[in-house]
Amino acid sequence: MTGALFVQSAVIGLSIGSIYILMALGLTLMFGMMHIINFAHGAIYMLGAFVIYYVYFQWGAPYFAAFVLAMLLLGAGGYLVERSIYRPIKGGIEPTLVALLALTTLLQAAGYPIFGTLDKHVPPVFSGTRNVLGVMISAERLMIIPVAVVLVVSLYLFINKTRMGAAMRAIEQDKEAAALQGVNVNVINGLAFAVGFALAAAAGALMAPIFKLDPMMGEQPLLKAFIIIILGGLGSIPGAILGGLILGLIDSIVATALGAEPAFLLSFVFIILLLLFRPTGLFGHAP
């Protein structure tokens, strides 16, 4: 592999890694508070991309407006899912996981009659290429990185500096104690659902101009996000960020050298080995 090819796949890895981080952050946030894995995350990513397709491409709204709309719409959807699925099941983890699985297959399958069976494409938003360390990278992929950084920093500030963020951290530490201190656990859980869904929608909306759109498009990023949160340690937000960067880089470099399928198989083998020898993840604490 030449130096230029290496730089190119590193930068692309960084931008793919940013998408994975957005996906993994919501998953790890929801896991930390409710001990559930949101299997519907991939389907929400797909819906985020389709909001861009319709609002930006078909109806001609500005990309930024469509992007914000995708986050708001699916964030509201996340709150509704908490209301109508998570809350009535009352914390039974297994039934909740199965219900979220059913929601995933429902959204994916409903995508075919609603969006049509042909692959959709969204025209580029930022055209042309930019010079990075002497290598030309498409502006589209490059733009993902600052947007993701803004979202991650806002999430960090939200969790650490606001009252609602403090309530989230309190639930993560001890749900009963938080409730006794007057935290409305239901509403804050709903907020976590909304934040997680909005981040997944943002990831999908960012990728819409780059990849083709189809109802199953969320499955790959979901699996990558699983690998990241196992890598970084379940429930750990710094772990999700570092895990996302590592996986994005490895993924892009291995995929450039060997192809996408071997890259996925390799990361799967890596996860099995990690679970054998360091089950709490690279950055997690003992459970």
Place this chain on the structure above:
Amino acid sequence: MPRSARTVSVLVVVLALLMLLPLVGGDYYIYIFALVFINVILAASLRPSLTCGQLNIGHSAFMCIGAYTSALLAKNLGVPFEVSLLCGAILAAAVGLAIGYPSLRLRGVYFAMVTVAFVEAIRLIASIWVPLTRGNAGLSGVPKPSVLGMTLSTKTSQYYLALFLMLVVLVILYKLEQSRLGLVWKSIGMADNLAQSLGVNIANYKLLAFSLGCFFAGVAGAFYAHFIRFLFPPEFGFLLATNILIYNFVGGRGHFAGPIVGAAFLSLLSEPFRGSPYETIFYSIVMLLTILFLPGGLVTLPGKLAGLRWWKSVSTPSPSPAA
């Protein structure tokens, strides 16, 4: 009539109807019911793992391993059906051990995530190992099943083979659930800390339940391969794995009949739109409604209805004996 006698008579009637079906129904019904039997094996074989509280979202991967192993052995090496079926099942169980060993020692969600990723890994291997599996072009020309050297060329004879396999698997699983092993599994599912404190090696028992399920998923896959005679990697994806879980949860987790009822009910009702997105939409909606409104699954429905009648008879004023 005592409960057990009623259960036995229901079983005898159902079995007699299934035995007589090929005499009454045409090839279409034979084909559909053989597929239902495969689904019943898949659903029931997931139960031991679920009883231990382990959410296996990758059961279709083990079906895939059984299917391809058996098909390739029979097609390329001319191995007899009985042997190739057993090899497929054993390989599925062995892979299950290898995947389960690292992931089952941790809390349940790790196992759930690893199994989801594993489905994708197996599907990818089946699609990219083209020289062996022919990849996404599909593996065709799988030999028909044979028993003791006789090829079962008619769909009717294959139907009886499927019925026989299903009954054998169900009897084995039922006996295991009634045995001490079944009790241990149940205790792990209800309170694993307590079970562990009583000296149960929970990791090993979970692993046993899981790989046993993989073995029978391999059996189902092997029969499927020789029955459909065409294998296509995407068929063994995440969707099928979710469906197998849905059979268990819609049927009911609390009773051995749950997965059987769930698999039969859903596969038969969704028959008009099999293979279309509407099948998945139907499954998902039934699943969500069941979890929200009938958490015990379909097997608890008769009890609930009986409870409803009881409630009505109490609420309607009845002539008091004193009057």
